Amino acid sequence: MSSETFDLAVPSDIRVGAGRVAEAPDVLTGWGARRVLLVTGRSPDRAAPLVAALAERGLDVSTFAVPGEPTIDVVREGTAAAAGHDAVVGFGGGSALDVAKAVAVLAVSGADPLVHLEVIGEGRPITGPGLPCLAVPTTAGTGSEVTRNAVLAGDGVKASLRSPWLLPRVAIVDPDLLTGLPAATVAASGMDALAQVIEPFLSRRANPFTDALARDGIVRSARSLRPAFTDGMQDAGVRADLAVASLFGGLCLANAGLGAVHAFAAALGARSGAPHGAVCAAVLAPALAVNLRAVRERGSHETLLRLTELAVLLTGAVDAEPEDVADWVGDQTRALQIPGLATHGLADADTAEVVAAAQRASSMRGNPLDLTDDEVAEILARAR
Template identity: 60%
Template structure:
C-alpha cells in the first residue's frame, strides 16, 4: 500500500452522462468505423436503436449475440465473425459478459491465434503484440466496470474455470457510460451487479497494491453505492440512483484495473467456471464472509498491517458514521445482502463436497495475489462454507 509509485491506465476516453448514447455514432465514425461489429446480449432488440443510428451515418453493421457468460468458444466464434466481415470497429453494448466478449474479439481479431495462446492460468500466456481493433464499450448494467479494464474473463468448459486475457492493448478506445441505459433493470440484476461493483471498490481499497489515485475513486464509489444500492432495489431506481450506481461501477473498474482485487474475486473465477454461475451474484454471495475472514486474519497475524485502519474507513463510508468500528462494515454488508435476498452459492450448485476442489483453484487465482495477506487453506475453506 505504498504511495511511492504506481501506474494508472484506462480507456483513452470516458464519456459519462445521461443521454450520451446519442453520441455513439459520431464516436464510432471518429475511430474510422465503416464496418461495425455490434456485440450485444441475448436480446438483439436492445441494440436496434444504436444500429439504426449507425445505419443513418452509412456505417455497415453486423450483430453478434452473447447468450450468457463468455467462453473460449464464444470468443472464437465472435472473432471469426469479425474477421469474416472485415470489421474495423467493435461496439460492445451490454453487461460485463458482453463487454468482455467484445474486448476478446477486438484483441484476437488484431493479433490472430487462439484465445489459449494468450490466456492466463490455463493458456500459454503469450503477450498480445498488436493494439486491439478499436472498441467502444457501452455498459447497460452497473457492476463489472469492464468498460475501463484491460482484461476479458473467459470460461473454459473443459477446465471448469474462468481465466483472463490481459493486456494494456485491450483497453477500450472509448467507454461511453449512459446511466439512462440502466432504466428498467430487474431488481435481482441491480442487486447482484451493484454488489459486484461494491466488492470492486472495497477490495482494491484493501488491496496490497492500493494507491492514492484509486483510493480516492474507491472512497467516492463506496459512498455512492452505500447511499443508493438498497434504495434502487427496494424503492425506486430513479435518475440519481442510476447515476450513483453507474459511477460506482465505473470507479470500481478503474480501481480493480490499477490496484487489483482480492479473495472475493479469487473465488469468483473458479466458481463461475465450475458452475456457470453469474459473476455478480457470486461476488455478492462471497463478500460478507470474505471481509470477516480477512479482518480476523489481519487482527490475528498482522496487527500493524495498513489494511486494518482501512477496514475502519470502509465501515465509516458504508454506515455514514465516522466512529464506526471495522466490524460494522461486515454487519452492514450482511444486512444489505439479507435485505436484497442475495442467495448463497448453494443456489448455483456448490456443495460441501466441492469445497476442497474450489479452494485449490481459488488459491492460485490471479485476483488472490492482491489480497491484503495470504489466507490459509482453513480460512479459504471457511469463506466458501459460509458463503453457501
C-alpha cells in the same frame, strides 16, 4: 498500504453522463468505421435504438449475441463474426464487453484465445492493437469498459486475456441505459461493483489514485444500491451513483487489484455456471468477516485502520468499528435477496477443489494478507 510508486492504465477517452450513448455514431464515424460488429448480451433488443442510430449514419452493423458468461468458444465465434469489420462495439454487461474486447484484438492478430489466455493457455503477450473498440455498459457492475483484461471460462476455471491493448479506445457510461434493469440484475451487479471498490481499497497494491476513486465509489454504492433495487433504477441520481461507482470499480481493480471475493468468482464461475456478480455478492460479507479476524490476529495496523475507515464510509457513522463492515454488507445482502452459493449447485464435496482454485487465482494476490486454506474454506462455508 497505499503505495506512492504505481502505474496507471486507463482508456484514453471516458465519457460519462445521461444521454451520452447518442455520441456513439460520432465516435465510430470519427474512426472512419464503415462496418461495425455490435456485441450484445443474450438479447440484442436493448441495442435496437443504437443499431438504428448507427444505420442512420450509414454504418453497416452486424450483431453478435453473448448467451451467458463469456467462454473461449464464444470468443472464437465472435472473432469469426468480426471478419470484414473495421470496429467493434460492446453494448451490455460485463460478458458482452469482455467478449467485445477480446474479439477486437484477436480479429487482428488471428490468434486463438488460448495463445494469450493466462493459467490454462500459453499466456503469450498481446503485442499490438486490435480493431478500435467502443464499450457501452448497460449494467452497473463489472467496470469492464475501463479494464485491460477479458475474463473467459474454459476447462472448469476462469482466466484472463490481459494487455493494455484490451483497453477500449472509448468508453461511454450512460446512466440512462440502466433504467428498468431486473431487480436480480441490479442486486448482483451492484454488489459486484461494491466489491470492486472495497477490495482495491484494502488491496496490497492500493495507491492514491485508486484510494480516491474507491472512497467515492463506496459512498455512492452504499447510499444508492438498495434504492435502485427497490425502484428499478427510476431515480436519475441513483442511476448516476451506481454507474459512476461501477466505472470507478473498474478503474480501481485495473490499477490496484482485487482479493478473495474475486478469487472465488474465478474459481466458481466456470465450475458452477453461476453469474459472476451472483458469486461476488454471496461471498463479499463472509470474505470481509474472515479477513478482519485474520488481520486482527496477524495483519498490519494500517490494514486495520483501513477497515475502520471502510466501516465509516459504508455506514456513515463516525464511530463505526471494523466489525461493522461485514455486518453492514450482510444486512445489504439480505435486503437485496442475494442467494447463497448452494443455489448455484455448490456441494460440500467441492470444497477442497474450490479452495485450491481460489488460492491459485490471480485476484488472491491482492488480498490484504495471505489467507490459510482453512480460512478460505470458512469463507466458502459461510457463503453457502
